[in-house]
Amino acid sequence: MPQDxxxxxxxxxLVQFHNVNYSLPTAANIISDLNLTVEKGETLVLLGESxxxxxxxxxxxxxxxxxxxxxxxxEGRATTEWDPIALRRRIxxxxxxxxxxxxxxxxxxxxxxPALSGWDQARTTERVRELLSxxxxxxxxxxxxxxxxxxxxxxxxxxxxxxxxxxxxxLLLDEPFGALDPLTRASLQRxxxxxxxxxxxxxxLVTHDVREAVILARRIxxxxxxxxxxxxxxxxxxxxxxxxxxxxIETLKLSDGGxx
Amino acid sequence: MSFWQFLQLNWPELLLLVxxxxxxxxxxxxxxxxxxxxxGILLTRYRALxxxxxxxxxxxxxxxxxxxFGFLIPLPFIGGIGARTALVALVLYSLLxxxxxxxxxxxxxxxxxxxxxxxxxxxxxxxxxxxxxxxAMGVIxxxxxxxxxxxxxxxxxxxxxxxxxxxxxxxxxxxxxxxNLLLAGALSAALLALAADFFLGLLERQFSFEAKRRSLLPKxxxxxxxLLVIGGIVLSRSGDPSSSARVxxxxxxxxxxxxxxxIVAQMLEARGVSVERRFELGGNLPHEAMVSGTLDxxxxxxxxxxxxxxxxxxxxxxxxxxxxxxxxxxxxxxxEVSPPLGFExxxxxxxxxxxxxxxxxxxxxxxxxxxxxxxxxxxxDFMSRADGYPGFSKSYGLKFAEVREMDLSLTYIALSSRQxxxxxxxxxxxxxxxxxxxxxxxxxxxxxxxxxxxxxxxDSVTRVPALRDxxxxxxxxxxxxxxxxxxxxxDGNKRDPKEVVRxxxxxxxx
Numbered sequence: 188m189p190q191d192x193x194x195x196x197x198x199x200x201l202v203q204f205h206n207v208n209y210s211l212p213t214a215a216n217i218i219s220d221l222n223l224t225v226e227k228g229e230t231l232v233l234l235g236e237s238x239x240x241x242x243x244x245x246x247x248x249x250x251x252x253x254x255x256x257x258x259x260x261x262e263g264r265a266t267t268e269w270d271p272i273a274l275r276r277r278i279x280x281x282x283x284x285x286x287x288x289x290x291x292x293x294x295x296x297x298x299x300x301p302a303l304s305g306w307d308q309a310r311t312t313e314r315v316r317e318l319l320s321x322x323x324x325x326x327x328x329x330x331x332x333x334x335x336x337x338x339x340x341x342x343x344x345x346x347x348x349x350x351x352x353x354x355x356x357x358l359l360l361d362e363p364f365g366a367l368d369p370l371t372r373a374s375l376q377r378x379x380x381x382x383x384x385x386x387x388x389x390x391x392l393v394t395h396d397v398r399e400a401v402i403l404a405r406r407i408x409x410x411x412x413x414x415x416x417x418x419x420x421x422x423x424x425x426x427x428x429x430x431x432x433x434x435x436i437e438t439l440k441l442s443d444g445g446x447x
Numbered sequence: 448m449s450f451w452q453f454l455q456l457n458w459p460e461l462l463l464l465v466x467x468x469x470x471x472x473x474x475x476x477x478x479x480x481x482x483x484x485x486x487g488i489l490l491t492r493y494r495a496l497x498x499x500x501x502x503x504x505x506x507x508x509x510x511x512x513x514x515x516f517g518f519l520i521p522l523p524f525i526g527g528i529g530a531r532t533a534l535v536a537l538v539l540y541s542l543l544x545x546x547x548x549x550x551x552x553x554x555x556x557x558x559x560x561x562x563x564x565x566x567x568x569x570x571x572x573x574x575x576x577x578x579x580x581x582x583a584m585g586v587i588x589x590x591x592x593x594x595x596x597x598x599x600x601x602x603x604x605x606x607x608x609x610x611x612x613x614x615x616x617x618x619x620x621x622x623x624x625x626x627n628l629l630l631a632g633a634l635s636a637a638l639l640a641l642a643a644d645f646f647l648g649l650l651e652r653q654f655s656f657e658a659k660r661r662s663l664l665p666k667x668x669x670x671x672x673x674l675l676v677i678g679g680i681v682l683s684r685s686g687d688p689s690s691s692a693r694v695x696x697x698x699x700x701x702x703x704x705x706x707x708x709x710i711v712a713q714m715l716e717a718r719g720v721s722v723e724r725r726f727e728l729g730g731n732l733p734h735e736a737m738v739s740g741t742l743d744x745x746x747x748x749x750x751x752x753x754x755x756x757x758x759x760x761x762x763x764x765x766x767x768x769x770x771x772x773x774x775x776x777x778x779x780x781x782x783e784v785s786p787p788l789g790f791e792x793x794x795x796x797x798x799x800x801x802x803x804x805x806x807x808x809x810x811x812x813x814x815x816x817x818x819x820x821x822x823x824x825x826x827x828d829f830m831s832r833a834d835g836y837p838g839f840s841k842s843y844g845l846k847f848a849e850v851r852e853m854d855l856s857l858t859y860i861a862l863s864s865r866q867x868x869x870x871x872x873x874x875x876x877x878x879x880x881x882x883x884x885x886x887x888x889x890x891x892x893x894x895x896x897x898x899x900x901x902x903x904x905x906d907s908v909t910r911v912p913a914l915r916d917x918x919x920x921x922x923x924x925x926x927x928x929x930x931x932x933x934x935x936x937x938d939g940n941k942r943d944p945k946e947v948v949r950x951x952x953x954x955x956x957x
Contacts, residue, residue: 249566276568286563290581300567349567359566 200224201357201389202248207257209243217243219413221257227356230383230390232400234435235410241393244410245359248391249278261357276300279350279358283365285342287334293319293345294330300353318348323378340371347379351386358383358390364399376402397435401425409435448941453627456943461616465635468612471530471605472598472643473676475537479594483542484587487549488575497550504543512536512604520608520735529725529741533602533610540601541594548590552583584654592647599640603632607700607729609736613639618700618727621856625941646672694911697725697733697745701855702937702944703792703875703930707746709948711901711917714957718913731755734902738780743907744914748792748897749784752776754833761834765791765896776902783908785901786922790930793897794829794839795874795886799862803885810890811843814869823847824867826855834895839871842893859884875927877935899925920957 202225209218233241316326322344409417606614616632698708736742858870863882
């Protein structure tokens with residue numbers, strides 16, 4: 188089994204999975220025997236087809252789910268020992284289409300976690316403007332609009348801004364760019380890579396798009412049928428002999444070939 | 448009288464009924480929302496409760512409203528007659544749409560939105576208040592809207608338990624065969640339902656975040672609607688507070704009973720006693736209300752008390768029946784029986800006048816041979832009571848081709864229009880003469896005597912001495928012919944009962 192080889196440097200790791208299993212009474216194991224360490228400041232991309240357990244892995248981190256066996260540590264503490272509310276407010280969460288609240292204005296969507304955490308109105312407003320600018324949306328134009336008045340790409344930007352609002356050390360992103368057209372997706376991916384580097388955020392991103400994984404990841408974790416079958420840098424991933432990895436790399440070459 | 452004239456004459460009363468109606472519906476819906484929404488929220492949290500609770504609410508809605516009122520009347524605290532019983536029934540009816548739409552609305556919130564809310568670190572209460580309820584509100588208001596429209600309809604039935612409202616006109620219209628009353632009651636109820644539907648539709652739009660183009664107009668209309676309702680409630684509360692000399696007078700749900708009650712009411716008012724009229728109560732309601740203390744007095748017939756209340760087998764001697772009733776009411780119910788008023792209202796076995804002359808019929812026995820060719824039409828009351836159809840048909844050996852059970856007031860018309868050939872009406876019914884109906888003599892003295900009397904609580908007489916004076920003055924004061932004439936004034940000439948009574952009292956120097 189591939190390992191990252193940094194077991195002893197727990198102080199530099201933000202998230203650790205120790206022999207994690209997750210199963211439902213009605214189904215076979217969804218996650219089997221998962222060991223994984225996420226370093227501070229890195230962007231880890233979990234790659235795999237639908238149903239391979241990558242989204243489940245993400246939800247184990249912010250305790251939307253809890254492991255059936257083993258444990259998930261965040262900042263050195265098991266998620267089951269965290270107060271779930273406090274844990275979640277330290278973790279930004281972005282899902283496809285943003286998961287924005289349709290009855291909140293953009294400003295209220297972005298300012299949600301600060302407001303929940305008891306920030307005063309002025310500070311929250313200031314932070315919302317700052318974040319909207321950060322994700323490339325003009326606060327004067329967008330703050331008082333509602334999500335349905337925005338395009339898919341703009342909604343996705345708002346989703347990212349909302350996840351960053353309370354300045355959490357960790358971001359979880361579940362196929363954040365999946366529903367966008369290729370051009371918008373490409374530009375958002377670039378901006379996102381810049382942003383995480385600039386802000387020094389740790390991010391776990393889930394995708395089935397190998398191109399996205401290669402562009403964004405410091406390390407790619409390849410998942411198949413609930414198991415982590417490969418974990419390595421994009422360069423070494425592209426050179427891997429693992430049959431699952433080869434299958435993904437083939438699709439990349441095909442589409443590249445078609446493009447040239 | 449044209450409908451327009453009717454409206455001009457009865458405008459104040461109609462307005463009062465509309466107000467009662469609106470107040471009943473408003474309070475019932477308010478209570479149903481207060482109970483139903485938290486219940487619905489609870490059901491979204493505890494899946495196992497969902498089936499049973501929605502099932503019970505569903506069953507509630509399938510109970511016919513009149514039957515539900517019937518179940519509630521004997522219950523302590525929530526039962527009895529008047530607005531309270533009606534409200535309980537209305538709330539029970541309104542719960543299902545509100546609970547169901549609360550559940551549907553909350554469960555209908557997009558899972559990704561709910562998940563995002565949880566993942567943002569919202570507590571369950573915050574998810575509910577900030578995300579689920581606001582997003583479900585449109586669906587919940589739809590439920591309230593449906594419940595309100597249903598409640599406006601069901602409230603018309605509430606008149607049967609003395610709660611007032613537009614049903615008073617509808618029931619009275621059915622009884623007196625008066626289309627103006629029916630139309631005024633039904634049309635107003637329909638307009639109320641439409642208005643409620645319109646205003647709640649506006650409210651629904653306020654909660655629909657999809658149509659965010661919030662213009663001021665719906666808000667103003669909504670505010671006007673709310674003000675109207677609140678204004679109505681405030682106005683309806685301005686009734687005089689209960690004084691010590693206050694008497695609650697009841698009546699059964701037919702013209703004569705209401706008329707006799709009105710006579711006492713006006714005589715009491717002339718003596719400075721304030722009167723609460725609880726007229727037109729169905730079935731045995733007046734008796735139960737009097738025994739439970741919500742009613743002080745109502746007119747009754749000795750034969751009815753003897754058989755239907757005291758459960759004795761019918762006998763023919765008027766004196767014996769009166770004495771027995773007087774003695775047993777005193778010992779069992781602490782209720783006093785007034786001296787007889789001077790007339791009987793017995794069952795009158797009626798056939799068409801032309802038929803009676805052609806076949807030379809005088810008595811019920813004369814008619815018995817013709818019965819196998821005849822259809823009979825009887826009211827529900829006659830079909831079920833001890834001195835009614837079963838004993839009657841046995842006593843005279845009657846076998847009809849067909850027996851139809853129908854509303855008593857409709858049997859007269861059914862007979863004269865040849866839908867049926869024999870009915871059991873009331874001997875004081877005004878239409879006997881006007882429709883040319885013939886009363887067959889009870890030659891075997893089957894029907895027990897039905898002398899009209901007033902029943903009054905003993906403690907009420909002690910509390911309000913004027914009652915004794917009124918009842919003494921009314922002893923032997925009304926003959927059968929006079930009663931028939933008074934009934935006809937109201938049923939036939941469609942006159943206002945209060946006016947007819949005032950005129951009669953004036954003419955008699957009472």
